[in-house]
Amino acid sequence: MKKTILFILPALTSSQTKGYRKIKYSRFPPLSLLTLAGMTPDDKYKMIVRDEHVESSDVDEHVDIVAIQTYISSAYRAYELAEKYRRRGAKIIMGGLHATSLPHEAAQYADAVCIGPAETVWNKILDDFEKDKLCQFYQGECIGSAALVPKPRRDLMNPNAYLLRNTIVTSRGCPHHCDFCYKSAFWGKHYYETRPISKIEEELAEVDDGLVFFLDDNLLANKSYCRQLFNTLKGRGITWQSAASLDVAKDPQYLKEAYDSGCRSLFIGFESLSTESMKSVNKNVNAVTDYKEAIKVIHASGIMINSSFVFGFDNDGPDIFDRTIEFGIKNKLETASLHILTPLPGTQVFTQMESAGRLLHKNWSLYDVYHAVFQPKRMTPQELEEGHQRTIKEFYSYGSIISRALGTDGALKRMAYNIGLWKVDPIWRAIIKFGLMPHAKEILRGRLLYKNSVPKEKADISDRILSPNRLQNYNNSAATV
Numbered sequence: 206m207k208k209t210i211l212f213i214l215p216a217l218t219s220s221q222t223k224g225y226r227k228i229k230y231s232r233f234p235p236l237s238l239l240t241l242a243g244m245t246p247d248d249k250y251k252m253i254v255r256d257e258h259v260e261s262s263d264v265d266e267h268v269d270i271v272a273i274q275t276y277i278s279s280a281y282r283a284y285e286l287a288e289k290y291r292r293r294g295a296k297i298i299m300g301g302l303h304a305t306s307l308p309h310e311a312a313q314y315a316d317a318v319c320i321g322p323a324e325t326v327w328n329k330i331l332d333d334f335e336k337d338k339l340c341q342f343y344q345g346e347c348i349g350s351a352a353l354v355p356k357p358r359r360d361l362m363n364p365n366a367y368l369l370r371n372t373i374v375t376s377r378g379c380p381h382h383c384d385f386c387y388k389s390a391f392w393g394k395h396y397y398e399t400r401p402i403s404k405i406e407e408e409l410a411e412v413d414d415g416l417v418f419f420l421d422d423n424l425l426a427n428k429s430y431c432r433q434l435f436n437t438l439k440g441r442g443i444t445w446q447s448a449a450s451l452d453v454a455k456d457p458q459y460l461k462e463a464y465d466s467g468c469r470s471l472f473i474g475f476e477s478l479s480t481e482s483m484k485s486v487n488k489n490v491n492a493v494t495d496y497k498e499a500i501k502v503i504h505a506s507g508i509m510i511n512s513s514f515v516f517g518f519d520n521d522g523p524d525i526f527d528r529t530i531e532f533g534i535k536n537k538l539e540t541a542s543l544h545i546l547t548p549l550p551g552t553q554v555f556t557q558m559e560s561a562g563r564l565l566h567k568n569w570s571l572y573d574v575y576h577a578v579f580q581p582k583r584m585t586p587q588e589l590e591e592g593h594q595r596t597i598k599e600f601y602s603y604g605s606i607i608s609r610a611l612g613t614d615g616a617l618k619r620m621a622y623n624i625g626l627w628k629v630d631p632i633w634r635a636i637i638k639f640g641l642m643p644h645a646k647e648i649l650r651g652r653l654l655y656k657n658s659v660p661k662e663k664a665d666i667s668d669r670i671l672s673p674n675r676l677q678n679y680n681n682s683a684a685t686v
């Protein structure tokens with residue numbers, strides 16, 4: 206008889222609080238768990254996947270193994286679940302970013318802890334479980350792991366719960382190494398690998414809704430690889446988005462090729478307006494980039510920018526918030542993800558802050574990029590939190606939404622996009638509650654995609670963007686999130 210594995214993504218602690226934005230956590234399925242399921246022999250195990258952000262993790266039936274993914278901000282919930290299922294006689298296996306950073310902490314609650322990526326060790330863990338010989342720690346190899354990533358078992362996800370079902374990873378790691386990023390802690394300082402294109406092709410062949418979110422840390426980093434990827438994407442009518450570092454702006458032709466293959470949005474880490482801050486945390490790619498010029502080039506390619514900013518670097522004083530809001534509005538940034546600097550265990554920033562006695566506590570639930578968990582240099586922690594909250598409020602105020610859209614092509618769609626994502630949470634909650642996500646996606650697909658973000662005065666560039674080829678792509682494509 207088949208044994209049962211229950212895979213759980215625990216809810217982050219703030220999901221119990223009033224301001225929790227359910228839509229944010231209903232955008233993507235838990236790719237890590239679907240990937241683990243993809244490595245698991247189907248003939249031996251029955252698999253159940255539960256993502257607590259969208260459903261209960263309770264199952265009545267007997268489970269033999271509970272495999273739990275740990276993020277820092279949901280670590281305590283992971284431990285709670287581990288204890289619950291241990292009492293029911295299941296073996297607990299933990300893995301993921303937090304368990305990798307602090308394996309000894311996780312080991313207090315787990316029968317086995319997977320450190321690093323699972324590809325090289327998951328089947329050994331299962332073999333040892335069968336022999337009742339689980340080890341406390343399993344060290345997954347990074348190098349070579351990208352080639353081993355299996356096709357995720359997307360058939361196991363809740364089909365009505367997510368806005369985007371097709372998340373794909375094409376590369377792991379990043380060629381840069383910034384001191385605050387999880388990348389060095391998890392993958393090691395110099396790690397960066399791409400997956401074989403044939404494997405991506407297999408996954409793309411199953412995309413039935415024309416939307417893909419590549420979850421790579423820095424998708425466009427390897428140009429020759431990406432050009433193969435663009436070729437593979439062309440003609441499939443897929444609209445895609447991903448993350449990239451600012452150096453992409455150095456190559457407008459490359460951006461045009463990305464656009465032509467369906468790229469409509471890039472998540473870009475601007476992090477801070479202070480060059481000094483960027484130098485101080487080794488984000489040199491930003492320190493040498495003129496942000497305004499970079500934005501112009503990316504916008505001219507027709508790709509929208511989901512900018513990411515971080516507050517609380519040592520050079521940041523209380524003026525940083527207004528400067529960032531003003532910058533976002535002036536440069537017509539489509540959206541911004543705004544975070545408080547969070548020292549993640551295993552990173553250089555964590556080590557420095559810990560040794561300087563600047564960490565205020567180690568309550569991991571608050572290490573969620575919305576709380577000040579360290580003593581900033583030029584503000585109080587309270588000023589940092591209040592400034593951060595105010596920046597979110599002002600960046601997504603109606604005044605800012607209108608100013609950021611006015612003068613751009615597709616201004617109305619831009620406004621609708623911002624309002625749809627930030628101003629109608631009760632509607633999203635209802636859509637989620639009644640399992641209507643697939644329909645919400647159709648509305649987004651039909652209504653919200655705007656062609657480009659080019660200011661009107663750049664008519665010459667707009668002409669190029671609305672070439673028949675691009676118009677065709679536009680008509681075939683869908684909204685980005």
Ligand code: B12
Pocket residue numbers: 214215216217229230231232233234235236237238240241272273274275276277278279298299300301302303306319321322323324327374386387388420421422549572573574575
């Ligand atoms: C997509 C994403 C999200 C999505 C969706 C998450 C989801 N449904 O899975 C959303 C937007 C909801 C999100 C939210 C948050 N995120 Co996020 N997110 C990511 C992102 C970009 C990709 C994650 C991913 O799926 N990768 C692909 C999979 C296949 O790789 P993987 O997770 O590493 O899995 C492998 C191994 O880790 C291991 N593994 C993982 N789990 C397990 C479990 C077991 C049992 C085993 C054996 C192995 C194992 O095996 C897998 C295969 O090799 C990462 C950055 C990154 N590249 O990882 C940030 C990242 C994970 N997020 C981060 C943060 C901070 C957050 C938030 C706290 C932000 C916030 N305040 O909202 C929340 C917390 C969510 C939570 N549940 O607690 C940090 C995590 C820091 C940390 N140390 O935990 C990251 C690293 C971003 C960053 N640069 O700092 N996130």
Ligand code: SF4
Pocket residue numbers: 379380381382383386387388422423450474488
């Ligand atoms: S460029 Fe981005 S993904 Fe790469 S190391 Fe720096 S912060 Fe991390």
